[in-house]
Amino acid sequence: MDNLFLNRRSVRKFKNIEVEEEKINRILEIALTAPSGRNKKPWDIIVINNKELINKIADARPEAISFLKNAPLAMVVVMDLESGTAIADGAIIASYIQLAAELEGLKTCWGHAFEKINLKGENVEEKIREVLNIPKNKNILCTIGIGYGDEDKKPHDLDKLPMDKVHFNKY
Numbered sequence: 001m002d003n004l005f006l007n008r009r010s011v012r013k014f015k016n017i018e019v020e021e022e023k024i025n026r027i028l029e030i031a032l033t034a035p036s037g038r039n040k041k042p043w044d045i046i047v048i049n050n051k052e053l054i055n056k057i058a059d060a061r062p063e064a065i066s067f068l069k070n071a072p073l074a075m076v077v078v079m080d081l082e083s084g085t086a087i088a089d090g091a092i093i094a095s096y097i098q099l100a101a102e103l104e105g106l107k108t109c110w111g112h113a114f115e116k117i118n119l120k121g122e123n124v125e126e127k128i129r130e131v132l133n134i135p136k137n138k139n140i141l142c143t144i145g146i147g148y149g150d151e152d153k154k155p156h157d158l159d160k161l162p163m164d165k166v167h168f169n170k171y
């Protein structure tokens, strides 16, 4: 199980192979068990397996999320900021999606959208909202590219952990 965490690396190149429906369903089952503040589940997941839509989303922020164009599948995490824990809850479910995908032998990368302005000065969330018909009162945390990885990345190395980030008893 350790390997699930160590092997998870952000991969931005994917094989031209569709992700099987059973795998998508399994990822969703795991994601929907994610904890959330007061169990409010202030998120929605939009599953996108339509290449044209994925390309349009990638174009919302080409400088950071163009890798999505290589992915056969994307999952967009939408948040309802009415809940005070929505951003944390969104990040948790996004991580669940990434790890669940890893468990299914897939690779992922997070593409950030929340509060981002692209290099053309356009609001990234607004652009994605239009493409996916997301209501105005909802925010978009990220779009996760998912697929069979086509890039060799070494697992995280336990000997190179940033242990200086860990503090015991006081900062």
Ligand SMILES: Cc1cc2nc3c(=O)[nH]c(=O)nc-3n(C[C@H](O)[C@H](O)[C@H](O)COP(=O)(O)O)c2cc1C
Residues within 6 Å of the ligand: 008, 009, 010, 011, 012, 064, 065, 067, 109, 110, 111, 112, 113
């Ligand atoms: C909140 C967050 C935002 C990120 N945004 C992007 C992004 O917009 N584009 C991208 O290519 N990678 C993005 N990443 C992936 C990070 O670059 C990556 O996780 C980091 O470099 C560590 O590498 P690893 O995931 O392989 O451990 C994001 C990751 C997180 C957690």
